[in-house]
Amino acid sequence: MSEVLERINRSFDEPEDEHDEVREYTLFIGPNHPGIEGNFALKLSLEGDTIVRAKTDGGYLHRGFEKLMEERLFMQNIAIVCRICVPDPDPNEENYARAVEAIAGIEVPERAKWIRVLVLELSRIASHLFTFGGHAGTIGLYTMPNWSIADRDRILDLFEELTGGRVYHIYNMPGGVRRDFPDGFERRVHEVMDYIESRLPDYDDLFFNNAILRKRAEGIGVLTSDQAIRWGATGPNLRAVGIPADLRRDDTYEVYDKLEFDIPTLTGGDALDRLLVRRKEIEESIRIVRQVVDNIPSGKVWNKQPNPLKWRVPAGDAYVRTESSKGEYAYYMVSDGGQRPYRVHVRGASTTHGVHILENLLVGTRIEDASQVMFSLDACPPEVDR
Amino acid sequence: MTNEQDIINRIEAAYPDAVCKKKQERRVEACLPPDRLFDFAGRMQSHWNFPHLSAISCVDWINEGEFELVYHFWSYEEKILVSAKIRIPREEARFISITELWQPAKFFERDIHEMFGVVFEGNDDLEKYILTEWEGPPPMRKDFVTRDFANRFYHFKEYEAEWMGPQQNPQAADVQGGSNE
Amino acid sequence: MSEKLTQRTAWNRVLDKLSGRSLWMLHYCTGCGAIELPPTMTGRFDMERFGIHPMVTPRQADILLITGYLSVKTLKRVILTYEQMQSPKWVVGFGSCTINGGMYWNSYATVKSLDQYMPVELYIAGCMPRPEAIISSFNELIDRIGRGEANSWKDYYENYDFYRKNQEHVFGGPINTRTDVKSDKETFRIQSAGK
Numbered sequence: 001m002s003e004v005l006e007r008i009n010r011s012f013d014e015p016e017d018e019h020d021e022v023r024e025y026t027l028f029i030g031p032n033h034p035g036i037e038g039n040f041a042l043k044l045s046l047e048g049d050t051i052v053r054a055k056t057d058g059g060y061l062h063r064g065f066e067k068l069m070e071e072r073l074f075m076q077n078i079a080i081v082c083r084i085c086v087p088d089p090d091p092n093e094e095n096y097a098r099a100v101e102a103i104a105g106i107e108v109p110e111r112a113k114w115i116r117v118l119v120l121e122l123s124r125i126a127s128h129l130f131t132f133g134g135h136a137g138t139i140g141l142y143t144m145p146n147w148s149i150a151d152r153d154r155i156l157d158l159f160e161e162l163t164g165g166r167v168y169h170i171y172n173m174p175g176g177v178r179r180d181f182p183d184g185f186e187r188r189v190h191e192v193m194d195y196i197e198s199r200l201p202d203y204d205d206l207f208f209n210n211a212i213l214r215k216r217a218e219g220i221g222v223l224t225s226d227q228a229i230r231w232g233a234t235g236p237n238l239r240a241v242g243i244p245a246d247l248r249r250d251d252t253y254e255v256y257d258k259l260e261f262d263i264p265t266l267t268g269g270d271a272l273d274r275l276l277v278r279r280k281e282i283e284e285s286i287r288i289v290r291q292v293v294d295n296i297p298s299g300k301v302w303n304k305q306p307n308p309l310k311w312r313v314p315a316g317d318a319y320v321r322t323e324s325s326k327g328e329y330a331y332y333m334v335s336d337g338g339q340r341p342y343r344v345h346v347r348g349a350s351t352t353h354g355v356h357i358l359e360n361l362l363v364g365t366r367i368e369d370a371s372q373v374m375f376s377l378d379a380c381p382p383e384v385d386r
Numbered sequence: 387m388t389n390e391q392d393i394i395n396r397i398e399a400a401y402p403d404a405v406c407k408k409k410q411e412r413r414v415e416a417c418l419p420p421d422r423l424f425d426f427a428g429r430m431q432s433h434w435n436f437p438h439l440s441a442i443s444c445v446d447w448i449n450e451g452e453f454e455l456v457y458h459f460w461s462y463e464e465k466i467l468v469s470a471k472i473r474i475p476r477e478e479a480r481f482i483s484i485t486e487l488w489q490p491a492k493f494f495e496r497d498i499h500e501m502f503g504v505v506f507e508g509n510d511d512l513e514k515y516i517l518t519e520w521e522g523p524p525p526m527r528k529d530f531v532t533r534d535f536a537n538r539f540y541h542f543k544e545y546e547a548e549w550m551g552p553q554q555n556p557q558a559a560d561v562q563g564g565s566n567e
Numbered sequence: 568m569s570e571k572l573t574q575r576t577a578w579n580r581v582l583d584k585l586s587g588r589s590l591w592m593l594h595y596c597t598g599c600g601a602i603e604l605p606p607t608m609t610g611r612f613d614m615e616r617f618g619i620h621p622m623v624t625p626r627q628a629d630i631l632l633i634t635g636y637l638s639v640k641t642l643k644r645v646i647l648t649y650e651q652m653q654s655p656k657w658v659v660g661f662g663s664c665t666i667n668g669g670m671y672w673n674s675y676a677t678v679k680s681l682d683q684y685m686p687v688e689l690y691i692a693g694c695m696p697r698p699e700a701i702i703s704s705f706n707e708l709i710d711r712i713g714r715g716e717a718n719s720w721k722d723y724y725e726n727y728d729f730y731r732k733n734q735e736h737v738f739g740g741p742i743n744t745r746t747d748v749k750s751d752k753e754t755f756r757i758q759s760a761g762k
Contacts, residue, residue, distance in 0.1 A: 032594075039595075062517070083670070130602075133605060133609070149605045149609045166697060230437075250462070328440065385516055385638075532673055536672070540737075
């Protein structure tokens with residue numbers, strides 16, 4: 001008996017050098033994996049269950065948008081730009097319309113600017129609700145997706161009423177928006193906003209104050225404010241480290257300078273704080289939507305543009321940025337005076353979050369927390385792949 | 387709080403060969419000789435308080451035989467975006483990497499290398515990211531026409547309803563003989 | 568067994584009816600259409616009432632829903648996944664881009680028609696189809712399985728050479744999917760048809 005014990009003890013005392021070649025192993029997660037946001041993959045090098053190196057593997061959703069846009073007319077591109085980011089398509093339309101307007105010097109009617117703000121904020125709320133559902137799904141809280149995604153559908157119904165499309169709207173055009181509010185739309189926006197506001201305490205009880213979420217997300221993937229700046233974090237991920245940077249305020253566009261809203265910040269920088277910042281942003285977005293609906297001026301919504309089949313945009317370039325639900329979303333558009341854009345560079349909000357920051361934040365976390373880091377960064381693969 | 391003109395004055399004082407102008411509100415453009423860019427980028431970050439590299443864009447000016455690289459820097463305090471433009475020759479394009487200064491540049495440069503074929507010296511990670519199954523030329527170059535490639539390479543849906551009778555489709559024969567190039 | 572299957576004994580009819588009421592859909596978001604799946608699965612549209620539920624592993628799944636365009640890189644993974652799935656299995660092409668490329672018809676990165684690479688049971692047209700369309704197509708699929716008509720999966724065994732040739736054309740060389748399709752074919756006693 002004592003011999004056996006001695007042998008077991010000896011096996012623990014043995015130097016680990018013999019096993020060095022098997023200490024580290026590589027694991028490929030995705031693209032078909034429920035803990036991954038969208039069609040994306042991670043190559044993780046692990047020691048035990050701790051990640052020592054992480055590489056992302058994207059490109060599964062590559063459609064070559066930048067090339068397709070060079071081969072289409074300015075008017076045709078309106079229909080395809082919204083497909084670049086699927087959960088939050090409206091910043092694409094907004095960026096595209098504003099880039100063309102900046103190059104061609106097109107004036108936008110005042111009412112259209114207010115409507116654009118409304119559409120962007122509704123899209124932000126919808127996108128955040130979608131992320132909450134996905135995040136909750138990764139930790140097994142399956143009631144949350146059933147609630148939040150069904151509530152998101154109310155916003156999609158508003159979109160359908162306003163634009164005709166549930167997910168893709170093709171609504172912002174250079175020179176304004178495609179159509180005006182239907183009758184009674186303002187009242188229904190108020191109803192939906194009241195409903196979503198009334199649901200937020202329920203979400204708190206179910207999800208944000210849930211012990212499972214707190215234990216899984218607190219202290220995971222901590223980003224310091226220095227790292228956040230150095231690694232190029234933007235949007236809610238930057239505000240979760242205590243930096244109140246928001247393009248709606250700093251690089252203001254449309255009528256955001258006439259609206260009252262706060263920029264919620266938290267200081268923890270971990271997965272939970274990134275999630276809670278988004279939760280607070282919903283409240284601010286509801287505030288903005290209500291102001292827009294109450295104060296919107298009357299007037300026309302679109303300044304007529306020339307025949308789209310013969311439309312030439314003068315030579316020039318513009319860099320336009322929008323605060324999307326995931327961060328800074330930018331387009332760099334170059335026109336050479338032709339009928340088609342010469343070059344459009346899409347800088348998706350997740351280009352930094354989904355590749356560089358994710359790769360760095362995963363190091364040192366455990367494998368089961370990889371999904372927490374990815375979902376809390378809200379890295380959206382189609383923006384990276386384009 | 388500085389305005390766009392202060393930034394322009396500051397750049398022109400430090401780099402007499404730079405051509406600057408104000409594009410619109412909060413947008414400044416600076417055209418630089420390529421060899422000054424690394425120095426400029428370092429000064430933007432450490433002296434002039436532009437800590438955020440928003441993006442690096444590449445434009446293929448095929449008629450001039452040049453690639454244009456545009457670096458977009460943003461300052462959280464000044465609230466101004468400076469776009470620094472440089473031009474490099476298109477043939478065997480090489481440029482110096484700024485990953486030492488800006489870590490996010492790693493992916494932007496990798497992406498430009500993949501889509502345009504520009505080599506960035508000093509970037510240690512230029513392997514393929516998106517186009518791992520792709521063997522053709524860098525697709526964002528202007529001399530690559532995606533419509534022709536798609537017509538040649540992919541199988542289009544051929545509609546062969548019985549009531550239409552046998553069809554003579556010249557394109558179908560072309561599709562069958564399509565090669566991987 | 569195949570002769571008996573075509574004759575559809577009473578036992579087969581019961582079997583088909585039952586298998587149509589318990590479908591597992593592989594949870595693989597191949598394209599942008601995946602954004603309409605969560606609403607279909609969750610509270611508002613709730614496809615579970617038709618007995619369809621997402622499944623995370625290919626070997627236990629019955630339906631492969633191709634949600635939109637397939638880039639060449641994804642196509643390779645989809646073929647691996649498809650061959651891992653156990654027959655009978657059904658592919659549903661979701662959105663215009665699986666039918667003829669949709670708005671990516673001139674893109675260098677996406678394949679244009681899905682049925683060149685794997686047999687497709689149903690297409691749902693639209694960009695993107697609404698949750699009601701997904702549910703209606705699933706009902707159609709359930710009906711076809713119940714009637715014993717959903718046999719597109721056999722086509723992959725019958726015309727394996729045709730599909731493999733198209734796949735290799737896109738990838739520019741032979742691919743090893745690590746699934747022995749030919750021995751599966753013997754298991755199901757399917758004859759080659761030639762296409």
